[in-house]
Amino acid sequence: MYLLYPAFESRWLGADAQHGGRHWLQALRPRAIMALLLLDGGIRVDWTMHRHREIAGNSLVWMNTGAALPEGVRLLGGGGNEALVLHFPLEWVHGSLTSLRQEMSADFRSLLLGPHPVTPLITRPLEAEDRAWSRSLMAPTLCSAARQLLEGSRMSEFFFRKVLTESKGEELxxxxxxxxxxxxxxxxxxxxxxxxxxxxxxxxxxxxxxxxxxxxxxxxxxxxxxxxxxxxxxxxxxxxxxxxxxxxxxxxxxxxxxxxxxxxxxxxxxxxxxxxxxxxxxxxxxxxxxxxxxxx
Incomplete structure (x- = not known):
C-alpha cells in the first residue's frame, strides 16, 4: 500500500523570455510522470527526430519523462506564461496503478504503463476546478514537513481523480x-x-x-x-x-x-x-x- 509521497514535487513556472523557457525544461525530472497545468500562455515541446508539440494555454499536459525527456521547451505568446508542474515518481505511479490498468483510458494506460507512444505526452482541457485547485495547493504558512504531507496528499488525490475517472467506452x-x-x-x-x-x-x-x-x-x-x-x-x-x-x-x-x-x-x-x-x-x-x- 502506497501511503507516503516519496519525492513528490510541485513548482510554479512563469515567463522567462531571456532564457527561452530553459527553466521550464529544467523543472522536468527524469523517471517521472509530470502533470503540467498550463494556466496561461503556450509552450512548444521539442523532441528528437524533429518532433514537437505546440500546446495552448488552459491545458493539462501529461508527460512521461521515464520514456523520453524532451530536448527543449519554448514559450509561446506574449510573455504571460504561467503553469503549475507536478512531479510523480515513476516507481510510485507503477506501484499504484499496475493493478488498475483496466480502469484507465487507452491513452493514459499507454502513457503511464506502456507500451509508450512515440511522443510520451498527452493533453486534456484544463477544467475550471483545476485552476482553483492549483491556486490552493500551496500552504506556505505551514512548516515544511506539514506542507510536504499536505501537498503530497492533495497531489495524490488529484492524480487518481484525473487518471481514473475518464470514460473508456464500455465501462466496468x-x-x-x-x-x-x-x-x-x-x-x-x-x-x-x-x-x-x-x-x-x-x-x-x-x-x-x-x-x-x-x-x-x-x-x-x-x-x-x-x-x-x-x-x-x-x-x-x-x-x-x-x-x-x-x-x-x-x-x-x-x-x-x-x-x-x-x-x-x-x-x-x-x-x-x-x-x-x-x-x-x-x-x-x-x-x-x-x-x-x-x-x-
Whole structure:
C-alpha cells in the first residue's frame, strides 16, 4: 500500500523570455510522470527526430519523462506564461496503478504503463476546478514537513481523480458507479458554492442529484472522502481565506460572508482546515501571493 509521497514535487513556472523557457525544461525530472497545468500562455515541446508539440494555454499536459525527456521547451505568446508542474515518481505511479490498468483510458494506460507512444505526452482541457485547485495547493504558512504531507496528499488525490475517472467506452460497472458518484460530488459542490451563506439542505441536494438523501450522504462520503458537512466547511474556509489574503474583508466580515454567525465557530473551523487562526493567516505571508513563488 502506497501511503507516503516519496519525492513528490510541485513548482510554479512563469515567463522567462531571456532564457527561452530553459527553466521550464529544467523543472522536468527524469523517471517521472509530470502533470503540467498550463494556466496561461503556450509552450512548444521539442523532441528528437524533429518532433514537437505546440500546446495552448488552459491545458493539462501529461508527460512521461521515464520514456523520453524532451530536448527543449519554448514559450509561446506574449510573455504571460504561467503553469503549475507536478512531479510523480515513476516507481510510485507503477506501484499504484499496475493493478488498475483496466480502469484507465487507452491513452493514459499507454502513457503511464506502456507500451509508450512515440511522443510520451498527452493533453486534456484544463477544467475550471483545476485552476482553483492549483491556486490552493500551496500552504506556505505551514512548516515544511506539514506542507510536504499536505501537498503530497492533495497531489495524490488529484492524480487518481484525473487518471481514473475518464470514460473508456464500455465501462466496468464499478467504474461507471464511481463516475456517477463523482458527478454527484460535482453537483453538490456547485450547489454549495452558489450559496455558501445559506446552503441548500440535504433533501434539496438529493433532489438535484436524483437520489434519496441517505444514499447521497453515503455515496458522497465514499467518493469525496469526507462528509457533506465537512466538505461545506472546506469550501467556506477556502473562500474566507481568499478574502482575507486579498484584503477584501476582516475576519468578522469573512465569517458572515461564508455563513458563520459566530466568530468563535468560524475561528475553530478555520483552524481545523488551515492549521492556524484567521488572524495568523492575515499576519503571515499572503497565501495567494506566495502560491506564485517556486516551492522550496
Amino acid at each position: 460497472f464499478c467504474t461507471r458507479t464511481r463516475r456517477v458518484a463523482l458527478e454527484r460530488v460535482g453537483k453538490v459542490r456547485q450547489a454549495l458554492l452558489a450559496n455558501l451563506e445559506d446552503p441548500p439542505p440535504l433533501e434539496e441536494l438529493a433532489r438535484l442529484c436524483g437520489c434519496n438523501p441517505q444514499y447521497l450522504s453515503r455515496t458522497f462520503s465514499e467518493a469525496a472522502g469526507t462528509t457533506i458537512s465537512l466538505y461545506l466547511r472546506r469550501l467556506r474556509i477556502e473562500k474566507a481565506a481568499e478574502m482575507l489574503a486579498a484584503g477584501q474583508a476582516n475576519a468578522s466580515e469573512a465569517a458572515l460572508e461564508v455563513g458563520y454567525r459566530s466568530l468563535s465557530h468560524f475561528s475553530q473551523a478555520f483552524r481545523a482546515e488551515k492549521g492556524i487562526s484567521p488572524s495568523a493567516w492575515v499576519r503571515g505571508p499572503a497565501p495567494l501571493a506566495n502560491a506564485r513563488q517556486l516551492s522550496a
